[in-house]
Amino acid sequence: xxxxxxxxxxxxxxxxxxxxxxxxxxxxxxxxxxxxxxxxxxxxxxxxxxxxxxxxxxxxxxxxxxxxxxxxxxxxxxxxxxxxxxxxxxxxxxxxxxxxxxxxxxxxxxxxxxxxxxxxxxxxxxxxxxxxxxxxxxxxxxxxxxxxxxxxxxxxxxxxxxxxxxxxxxxxxxxxxxxxxxxxxxxxxxxxxxxxxxxxxxxxxxxxxxxxxxxxxxxxxxxxxxxxxxxxxxxxxxxxxxxxxxxxxxxxxxxxxxxxxxxxxxxxxxxxxxxxxxxxxxxxxxxxxxxxxxxxxxxxxxxxxxxxxxxxxxxxxxxxxxxxxxxxxxxxxxxxxxxxxxxxxxxxxxxxxxxxxxxxxxxxxxxxxxxxxxxxxxxxxxxxxxxxxxxxxxxxxxxxxxxxxxxxxxxxxxxxxxxxxxxxxxxxxxxxxxxxxxxxxxxxxxxxxxxxxxxxxxxxxxxxxxx
Numbered sequence: 025x026x027x028x029x030x031x032x033x034x035x036x037x038x039x040x041x042x043x044x045x046x047x048x049x050x051x052x053x054x055x056x057x058x059x060x061x062x063x064x065x066x067x068x069x070x071x072x073x074x075x076x077x078x079x080x081x082x083x084x085x086x087x088x089x090x091x092x093x094x095x096x097x098x099x100x101x102x103x104x105x106x107x108x109x110x111x112x113x114x115x116x117x118x119x120x121x122x123x124x125x126x127x128x129x130x131x132x133x134x135x136x137x138x139x140x141x142x143x144x145x146x147x148x149x150x151x152x153x154x155x156x157x158x159x160x161x162x163x164x165x166x167x168x169x170x171x172x173x174x175x176x177x178x179x180x181x182x183x184x185x186x187x188x189x190x191x192x193x194x195x196x197x198x199x200x201x202x203x204x205x206x207x208x209x210x211x212x213x214x215x216x217x218x219x220x221x222x223x224x225x226x227x228x229x230x231x232x233x234x235x236x237x238x239x240x241x242x243x244x245x246x247x248x249x250x251x252x253x254x255x256x257x258x259x260x261x262x263x264x265x266x267x268x269x270x271x272x273x274x275x276x277x278x279x280x281x282x283x284x285x286x287x288x289x290x291x292x293x294x295x296x297x298x299x300x301x302x303x304x305x306x307x308x309x310x311x312x313x314x315x316x317x318x319x320x321x322x323x324x325x326x327x328x329x330x331x332x333x334x335x336x337x338x339x340x341x342x343x344x345x346x347x348x349x350x351x352x353x354x355x356x357x358x359x360x361x362x363x364x365x366x367x368x369x370x371x372x373x374x375x376x377x378x379x380x381x382x383x384x385x386x387x388x389x390x391x392x393x394x395x396x397x398x399x400x401x402x403x404x405x406x407x408x409x410x411x412x413x414x415x416x417x418x419x420x421x422x423x424x425x426x427x428x429x430x431x432x433x434x435x436x437x438x439x440x441x442x443x444x445x446x447x448x449x450x451x452x453x454x455x456x457x458x459x460x461x462x463x464x465x466x467x468x469x470x471x472x473x474x475x476x477x478x479x480x481x482x483x484x485x486x487x488x489x490x491x
Contacts, residue, residue, distance in 0.1 A: 029048055029051050029052060029055075029070070032070070032087075032088075033048050033051075033074065036074060036083075036084065036087060040080075041074070041075070041076075041080050041084065042076060043074050047073055047074050047076075048074075050073040050074075051069070051070055051073035051074055053073075054070070054072065055070075057069075067085075067088055070084075070088065071084055071088075102223075103117075106213060106216055106220075109212075109216065109384060109385070110209055110212060110213060112209075120206070120209060120210065121145050123206065123210075124144060124210055124213075125143075128143060128144065131196065134196075135189050136182065136186060136189060137149070137153065138150065138181055138186060138221075139186050139189045139190065141153065142186070142218075142220075142221055143190075143193075143213075143214060143217060150224070153181065154177065154181065154225065154228055156180075157176075157177045157180035157181045158173075158177050158180075158229070160176075161173060161176030161177050161179070161180050174225055174226050174229035174230075177225050177228065178222075178225055181225075183221070183225070186218070186221065190215065190217070191393070193210070193211065193214045194207060194210075194211040194214075212391045215331065215391050218331065219331060219334060222334075223258075226258055227258075230258065251478055251479075251480055252478055253450075253477045254333075254335055254336035254339050254340075254450050254477060254478060257335045257336075257338065257339055258335075262338050262342065269342045269343050269346050270346050272346070272479070272482060272483065273343055273347040273349070274346075275483070275486050276347055322353040322354075322412060322414045322415045322416065323347060323353065323354045323355075323415065323416050323417075323418060324354075324356075324357070324410050324411060324416075324417045324442075325344045325354065325355070325356045325357065325418045325419075326358075326359060326363070326399075326417070326419045326420070326421075327340055327341060327356070327358050327359070327421070328358075328359060328360070328394070328396070328419075328421025328422065329341070329359070329360060329382065329383055329390060330360045330390075330393075330421075330422075330424075332394065332422055332424060333421060333422050333450050334383070336420075336450035336477075337383065337420070338379060340420045340448075340450075341358070341378075341379045341382055341383070342375060342379060343482075344356050344420075345370050345378055346375070348370050348371070349370070354367070355367050355407075355410050356370055357403065357407070358382050358387060358388060359388065359396075359399035359421075360388060360389065360390055360392050360393075360394055360395070360399070361389070361393060361394065361395035361398050361399060362389055362392070362398075362399065362402065363388065363402045363403050363406075363407075364387035365387075365407070366382050366387055369381055369382060369386070369387065394424055394425060395425060395426060395428045396421065396423060396424075396425045396428075396430070396431075396462065397425055397428050397431035397432075397462075398428065398429075400431045400434035400435065401431045401434060403434065404434045404437065411438055411441050412441070412442070413442070413443060414443055415441075415443055416442065416444050416446065417438055417442045417444070418446050418448065419446070419448070420447075420448045420450075420476075421447075421449065422449055422450060422451045422463075423447075423449060423451075423461050423463040423466055424451075424459070424460050424461050424462075425461075425462045426460050427460050430466070432462070432465045432466055432468075432469060435466055435469035436469045439470070444471035444472065445469065445470045445471050446470065446471060446472045446473070446485075447466060447467065447470045447472070447473040447474075448482070449463060449473070449474070449475055449476060450475075450476060450477050451475070452477065453475045472485070
């Protein structure tokens with residue numbers, strides 16, 4: 025606990041409070057008496073030991089909540105998860121951070137302060153910079169809606185620039201002569217840190233809006249979340265959506281099943297009978313029967329799980345899991361650059377465990393850069409037999425291909441063989457075709473291609489797909 029007090033004291037000093045070694049020792053002595061079980065007593069003991077002036081109390085309170093109840097606790101959980109994913113001990117993890125920090129010292133001017141703090145694990149500095157961004161975003165009248173506030177924080181910290189710096193890190197590491205194994209570990213670490221940063225921004229925005237608008241929690245009912253963009257879904261939001269996901273999957277199945285066909289026997293088809301007997305003056309000499317029966321739908325799902333659509337992927341994988349759980353003729357695949365089948369994974373594990381396994385890299389390398397063209401070509405090469413004339417193929421992804429070969433010929437082949445090819449894109453239609461987006465090229469081969477950024481849009485699309 026003394027180590028945590030020293031970290032917190034450093035955060036206080038960075039924000040203008042005068043905290044010296046004696047105050048830290050007073051804080052440690054006070055905690056020996058009151059313990060950490062009672063949050064109120066714990067906070068009061070630290071305030072009494074570390075705050076000298078009444079004017080600093082407000083700053084202390086805000087930073088306490090941020091450090092012990094907010095981003096600080098979240099950051100520690102993220103570090104533990106990172107170590108597990110990378111298969112490293114705490115000592116190995118710290119050694120990698122030390123090596124990375126030494127390398128970053130040589131990149132003065134090439135990397136932003138927030139990116140540097142994020143990569144070196146200086147979460148106190150990350151918290152300070154995020155807090156400054158939150159204050160600026162609030163001052164720009166961003167409002168107190170979580171989505172807008174998170175976007176405002178992201179704009180202030182320059183999140184797209186940070187993403188570019190992190191994506192470029194692997195190249196810089198190679199230039200610096202680091203061993204290939206270490207470069208790969210550091211690159212994986214950096215990409216996961218980017219995910220962490222986006223999560224911290226969302227957590228900060230949510231906590232700030234909760235404090236300013238206590239009634240907000242009432243608005244975050246399923247009907248409120250149904251209009252919320254998947255991009256800004258939190259893990260808690262996704263858990264709340266379990267029931268909605270199952271209803272959506274059942275609706276999808278039923279709508280596909282209602283496509284019906286003629287059978288040899290059945291009820292009198294009045295319209296067909298009259299048409300058939302026009303040659304007899306309308307006298308029904310030849311009876312036409314029509315019994316409609318349900319087709320058994322076949323579905324193949326290809327779901328992009330790259331960083332750029334990670335939250336949308338979490339929700340969509342729950343949807344795919346529920347569809348697969350309702351009937352057997354579904355094959356499910358995930359891709360970033362490689363593509364892997366998760367059908368069996370979804371059959372053998374409960375929903376949250378299956379989704380986490382798919383997203384954390386148990387099936388494919390999730391740390392690679394998006395390459396739709398390569399994933400489509402691999403699907404064609406290894407899984408083409410999954411497509412039949414009865415198959416509805418559902419592609420979920422943003423179509424951003426990192427300027428690689430689009431290989432849209434694969435979609436053309438799928439469209440010619442399958443019943444229909446549907447593409448759901450969690451990005452705004454306004455962004456399609458800009459930058460590395462290949463959506464205009466892919467869209468021309470699809471039966472249906474639509475923006476799908478929230479649950480309401482998904483409901484409408486399900487009805488359209490099976491109309």
